[in-house]
Amino acid sequence: MKIDPKSKTDLSAQIAKAIRDAIVSGALIVDERLPSEAEMSEQFEVSRATVREALKRLAAQSLIRTQRGAFGGAFVNRLSFEEAYGQQITTSTLLLSMNAVSFETACEARFALERACAPLAAERRSADHLATMRAEIFRQTQPGLSDEGWCASDVAFHRALVDATGNPVLSYQLAGAVEAMQPLMNMITFTARSRERIVALHEQIADHCDAGDGTGIEATLGDLAAYTRALGQEMAAKRRAT
Amino acid sequence: MKIDPKSKTDLSAQIAKAIRDAIVSGALIVDERLPSEAEMSEQFEVSRATVREALKRLAAQSLIRTQRGAFGGAFVNRLSFEEAYGQQITTSTLLLSMNAVSFETACEARFALERACAPLAAERRSADHLATMRAEIFRQTQPGLSDEGWCASDVAFHRALVDATGNPVLSYQLAGAVEAMQPLMNMITFTARSRERIVALHEQIADHCDAGDGTGIEATLGDLAAYTRALGQEMAAKRRAT
DNA sequence: AATTTTCATTTGTCTGACGTTTAAATGTCT
DNA sequence: AGACATTTAAACGTCAGACAAATGAAAATT
Numbered sequence: 001m002k003i004d005p006k007s008k009t010d011l012s013a014q015i016a017k018a019i020r021d022a023i024v025s026g027a028l029i030v031d032e033r034l035p036s037e038a039e040m041s042e043q044f045e046v047s048r049a050t051v052r053e054a055l056k057r058l059a060a061q062s063l064i065r066t067q068r069g070a071f072g073g074a075f076v077n078r079l080s081f082e083e084a085y086g087q088q089i090t091t092s093t094l095l096l097s098m099n100a101v102s103f104e105t106a107c108e109a110r111f112a113l114e115r116a117c118a119p120l121a122a123e124r125r126s127a128d129h130l131a132t133m134r135a136e137i138f139r140q141t142q143p144g145l146s147d148e149g150w151c152a153s154d155v156a157f158h159r160a161l162v163d164a165t166g167n168p169v170l171s172y173q174l175a176g177a178v179e180a181m182q183p184l185m186n187m188i189t190f191t192a193r194s195r196e197r198i199v200a201l202h203e204q205i206a207d208h209c210d211a212g213d214g215t216g217i218e219a220t221l222g223d224l225a226a227y228t229r230a231l232g233q234e235m236a237a238k239r240r241a242t
Numbered sequence: 243m244k245i246d247p248k249s250k251t252d253l254s255a256q257i258a259k260a261i262r263d264a265i266v267s268g269a270l271i272v273d274e275r276l277p278s279e280a281e282m283s284e285q286f287e288v289s290r291a292t293v294r295e296a297l298k299r300l301a302a303q304s305l306i307r308t309q310r311g312a313f314g315g316a317f318v319n320r321l322s323f324e325e326a327y328g329q330q331i332t333t334s335t336l337l338l339s340m341n342a343v344s345f346e347t348a349c350e351a352r353f354a355l356e357r358a359c360a361p362l363a364a365e366r367r368s369a370d371h372l373a374t375m376r377a378e379i380f381r382q383t384q385p386g387l388s389d390e391g392w393c394a395s396d397v398a399f400h401r402a403l404v405d406a407t408g409n410p411v412l413s414y415q416l417a418g419a420v421e422a423m424q425p426l427m428n429m430i431t432f433t434a435r436s437r438e439r440i441v442a443l444h445e446q447i448a449d450h451c452d453a454g455d456g457t458g459i460e461a462t463l464g465d466l467a468a469y470t471r472a473l474g475q476e477m478a479a480k481r482r483a484t
Numbered sequence: 485a486a487t488t489t490t491c492a493t494t495t496g497t498c499t500g501a502c503g504t505t506t507a508a509a510t511g512t513c514t
Numbered sequence: 515a516g517a518c519a520t521t522t523a524a525a526c527g528t529c530a531g532a533c534a535a536a537t538g539a540a541a542a543t544t
Contacts, residue, residue, distance in 0.1 A: 010496070012298060024332065030340055036525060047498045049291055052527090056254060056295045057302035063336070069506025070524040084337045087303075088330065090266065092415075094305070095326045098272055101411055108362070109411035116358035120350070169343055169351035169419075173334075177415050252527070278494060289529045294495090311537025312493040489542065496535075503528075510521065 011046050012053035019054065023063055023076055034064065034074040062087065081168050085175045092180035103184055103232040111225035113177045114158065115218050120165035122214035129164040133157055133206045140199050150195065151186055155179060157202055161217075164209065188235050197227060253288050254295035261296065265305055265318055276306065276316040304329065323410055327417045334422030345426055345474040352419045353467035356400060357460050359416065362407035364456035371406040375399055375448045382441050392437065393427055399444055403459075406451065430477050439469060 007014060022028045034040070037055070041048045055074055058064045062083045064074045096106055121129075136157040140150065155178060162174045201224045208216035249256060264270045276282070279297070283290045297316055300306045304325045306316045338348055363371075378399040382392065397420060404416045443466045450458035 012496085013301075016302070020332075024336065026339075038525080049294075049499090050497060052291075053295060053298045053496095056298045059255075060258070060299035060302040061333075066526070067506085068504070068526045070522090071507060072505080072525050074526090078340050079333070079336045081337065081341070084333055087333055090262075090303075091321070091326055091329055094266065094321045095323065095414065096411070097266075097268070098320050099323070105409055106411055109409050109415060112358040112362060112407075112409075112412060113355060113415060116354040120354060165354075167347055167351050167354075169338070169348055170354060172337065173351060173355060173415060173419050177411075254527085280494080291530090292528060295527095308495065309537085310495045310535075312491090313538055314494050314536080316495090485544100487542100487544075489540100491538105491540080493538095494536085496533105498533080499531090501529080503526105505526080506524090508521105508523085510519100512517100512519075514515100514517085 010053075011044075012050050012057065015040075015044055015046070015051060015054035016057040019058060020061075020063060028076050030076050030078045032076045034076070036073055081172055084172055088172065088176035089179045092176035093183060096180050097183065103187075103236070104229060106181055106184055107225065107229050107232060110177045110181050111221055111228075113174055114162065115221050117162050117165045117170060117174065118217040118221065119214035120167065120170070121161055122209060122212045122217055124166045125164040125209045125212070126166075129160050130206065130210060132160040133202070133209065136160065137199060137202050137206060140195065140202065147186070151182055154185070154198075155182055161205065161209070188231050194227075194231060198224070201227070252295075253286075254292050254299065257282075257286055257288070257293060257296035258299040261300060262303075262305060270318050272318050272320045274318045276318070278315055323414055326414055330414070330418035331421045334418035335425060338422050339425065345429075345478070346471060348423055348426055349467065349471050349474060352423050353463055353470075355416055355419045356404065357463050359404050359407045359412060360459035360463065361456035362409065362412070363403055364451060364454045364459055366408045367406040367451050367454070368408075371402050372448065372452060374402040375444070375451065378402065379441060379444050379448060382437065382444065389428070393424055396427070396440075397421060397424055403447065403451070430473050436469075436473060440466070443469070 004014065019028070019034070028034070034055075035043065037048050037051050040051045044051065055064065055066065058074075059066065062077055062079055065077045066072070066074045095101075136153045139145065139153045140157075145153070158178050159171075159175075162171050162178065165171070201220055204220045205217055205224075208214075208220060246256065261270070261276070270276070276297075277285065279290050279293050282293045286293065297306065297308065300316075301308065304319055304321055307319045308314070308316045337343070378395045381387065381395045382399075387395070400420050401413075401417075404413050404420065407413070443462055446462045447459055447466075450456075450462060
């Protein structure tokens, strides 16, 4: 691990990169303890503050965790699916909100990806996942449900569909797509009528899933995508009118 | 933005969270300048070092960028698709390598996601993307191509297919899936025969794409997935034997 | 008017210090 | 000997103050 003090980039960034590379390459393995901050500052010939800034960078990426006290220190963290979910969701959300991605584009991406789960979900769906889907549909029929509650339930329903594939990698990849859409979805004010329509489609999806009919799920997702896009266009038109 | 000095978590983590929330919520907009480190340390009633650690955390997530000198400071960063790609790829790669994800599972996820692009790619493919695909196929037929070169070309081919959808959100979501597979793919030593077989499938995909036949792309991707999985199992069997 | 110089501001880094946490080592009592 | 309390050393978390380097604006000069 070499550091170039004359480089234009920050020392803390260089040190973070060196350690990150060591982790990615496997030179540092999971749960291995890094040298103490004091040792590293000697090794890299920088101050402890600089080493700490580097470590904080890595901690922000969940690459390491730190523990205080004797025999504490920084340890290589086993990146869990939950942590990866979380990071992907914040990244995706920011990416969409900061780059003026159209509702159309985001919608297309989301349903295209979700459609990919259909065959696997139909094949492997468990009673548990089906029960979650049914429960969310039930919640969606409650008259008093707030807009926030509706959106959350919508996300939960689709998450159940994705999780039904039994493939954690797939779930992880789709978490960003589904959850990052929520803020955009929140912009649509759902009328009672549109909710009814969507619930009907959700029911169809659950039925197809129950029957192990992957093609049916794909078709209904297509309908749902078309309807959602129509709602989005309607909203855009309304906004232009005001 | 409130900070609790008595909380169990680090002050720098709390401050980072406060600023991150402000960015995500839109209270701080793109290119807006944050207060100087000195001002923040007064505002949060912590030392400058603590503020700096918080800022480094945010910089690691590409949420802010910093500039030195007068009228410099920390600015809210517009998260670009490139940066998001990069982050997703490192996260995905680590997730796969640290969680003992089976080749089978990763393969399934990858091809399921890629399959989702087929209809859109068939519909919108441009001459540019087709040319890239053909060029990569040509490179893959060169006898002297190293294993690394082969893998890189394979990734480039599939990236072209994904990019052919013309949907940057979709490209972003799939970047992780495709690129994170590379290290796993590298574990398979490609024989000349398997290369030949894969090139043939790539050619079929390019042809289907050319013809605008989305269903054909899906079918061939299915074949490719099956063949890749078979190679993986063969490799696993060989490893068990030794 | 164009160029150079000055200058204040801000980040990057260093030093040294102190508090807090933590687990191991030690000591004490039964 | 064994259970419990105490001490202690190691390590992180935070702080205060300092200096260097960069940088753009404003002032001075040609």
